[in-house]
Amino acid sequence: MLTSQWVCRRCIKALAQPRNRPFLRLASTDAQTNLPPILLQRARNLCAEHDKLASALLKEYDSKIAKRVGELSRVAAALKKWDAAQSSILELNALLESQDAELRQLAKDELSTTNANIGTLATALSASLTPRDPFADMPCLLEIRPGPGGMEGRYFADTILRMYKMYCIRKGIRANVLKREVVDGAESTMLGISESPLQEAVLQILDPGAYDLFRGEAGMHRVQRVPCTEAMGRTHTSAVAVWVLPLFSDDESAMPNEMSLKDPNSIFYVDPKDVREEKMRASGAGGQHVNKTESAIRLTHEPTGITVSMQDSRSQHRNRHDAWLLLRSRIGQRRREEREEQAAALRNSVLSQDKISRTGKIRTYAYAQDRCTDHRGGLDVHNLRDVLEGGELLDKLMDSTKEWLVARDIAALIAEEEAAAAPPGKKSKK
Template identity: 40%
Template sequence: MIRPQWVCRHCLSRIRPVWFLRPLAAQNIVKREFHASVRSSQQDEDLFLNESLLKRAKQLSTEHDTLEKQLIESFDTRVAARAGHLRPVSEALKQYEEAVENLELLRSMAEDTNSPLSSMAADDIPPTIDSIRSTSAALTTALVPRNQFASYPCTIEIRPGTGGSEATLFTNDLYKMYSSFFSLLRWQTNIISYQTHNEVGGEGCSELVMTVSTPESYDLLRHEAGVHRVQRVPATESKGRTHTSTATVMVLPKLGEDEGDFEHGTDEDPLAQLDMKEVRVDVMRASGAGGQHVNRTESAIRMTHMPTGIVVSIQDSRSQHKNRATAMTILKAKVAEKRRKEKEEEALSMRRGVVKVGAGRSDKIRTYNYTQNRVTDHRSGESNHDLPRFMNGEGIGAMIEGVKEWDMQRSVEVMLAMQEMEDEKKKQQQQQKK
């Protein structure tokens, strides 16, 4: 049977049912197909977007429309940037609402088994449900704010933790693992500091600082920051006992030579605002190689944010002005990150009724178990059972993607918790006014 083209809702009202075109048996088949699709859709609880997320999306979409009207009257750079940031949310919301409206229309048409378009409506219900799923996922992704430093290259620091000489050996293993991973990706890297010394069982590393020049590398590697734990039998162990050691990985956005001020994305973030009365600035001479410049010029800058205790020291440039701007930018980023984590933990604590949630940098994020030939990420829960291949840089990408999905889910939970906090505050304010 040739399938007619889709007809709009206004034209449907003008169509007269033609009963002889569809036998009674076909009508019964349509009924069974429709009821089966309705039952399956009712059993799928995650089909539609969470009400709190939908409310948040509508708020941002309304803000986007307001900003677009302001830009028509007078152009402003900050307003245009904010409107561009909210545009994906507004577009995804429109697609989601359109798909939901189409599903409601199709279900109402399929219920009317006397209509000649009932069969077509029942056939279009499954793809419409898939469309709702995809647009819901796209809207959720658009709602989660992108990291302000996501587009930048990064600096990686690896240092041994607990475990003595075994920890230094593991630090060197992590360096080789990441180097192999970057080689597979053909990313350009530069070693800034690599301090090694011989240990029983191999070469140990007490400090590794390297830069990855590839743009957006920070967005991928920032999930690697944290405590990595290794469980294996050291070369010095005579009784074959398994020891546990750790190494700490830190990932920071890398500032280029022309990005000393690095103001983009920080001043617009309320959490990145600093009161300079709370920042102590120390000027000193740079240390290390540099000849007369090191001995005669006070260009190194150390900034301390006294409320949080965060310290940033910069001596990369010979210009004190550039070092000051760079230090201020990094200090803003670190303070904003600390404040954001505290705010997220507060929101999740209220939502879950617990004191501490998630895995911070002070907690282990991954375990490398040599005796079981296994690597397990404690955030996403994924495991890789080919440890030698993993340490050669293969399989890390898939595990990082799993962590990114976990981070997305956690960001959604934080967003829901914050929305609930805002709604609760509004209710309390309204009750106080009454």
């Protein structure tokens, strides 16, 4: 068996021999097939900027330059892997012309592996060029409410809350229920899972990067099943709305200035003068304390009309803290969406056409077929119980959504680059 060091020496020797190499042009064509030239050129431009700024940092440290170098580092790393794979293809193609049969076989096997990986590298490089979500590294809040479907929607909302709680437990992600309100009604059981009629719930997920992990879960989750109370055996269709909100840190030093609670230019900044606070007695079960003390808090942000109520804790102070946390997250998300909509309208890209809306159906849970379908990644999985238990099939659905989000962002980036590169008279008119 040949050693890798010996193969490397033979590679160098083979490449040193003068010969006609038609495969060089073929490799270039393959590269362009896997990665649009306009994106490859953008990557090289950004990598050149990265190297220039990194050299400047060696001479004198500057926080702004260091931040920009950090932003460009993932592009530089992805391009380095891409270029290494392309160089490897050229070398291996050269060895295919070797007179040594064993060396040709080794080169053929290695070339097959490298070609199989080139698509993954192209996608990774393309994804590194897309803007990183500003909330990606933050914790998050999952806000769950029943949609159309009456009581059946409320029951399934409780199952969705449980699904995400079980998922976090299985993955070792820190999470706790910040708010869980139910309405009067008997419990239901479906697939062995007990359900209560949920009015509203907020799941707080504390690990950094949780927003990036769960952001694809935002949207309408549709369920098709026969309720326990259905005497005729008819299938009912209901829906549950899930919002994914960024969760700011109580540690101001850990937050960038543009997300500071004290900076008026931050999307999370809320002027206390704009918020009306009301103290109320909590409703629902809880005994004499709930009935006799005004521990519940309702906050209303008057400029936007956003209202938050919190009564889960017996402590008024704790309810006020949690209400402000949720209010800031909702306002921050709305401001971010408004900025994105303005930017999308300005650049008129495919992103504005494919953007997920809160009313968009993203997933269907079909009990009769024991199936769950994600309508963005186009993935069907069977064994619905595993999905609703937060099992590995939920991982597959979430991964499929991430791939769809990356493909959408890449398509938007290509559209922007092509629009920017087109002559003024040939730019698309819409």
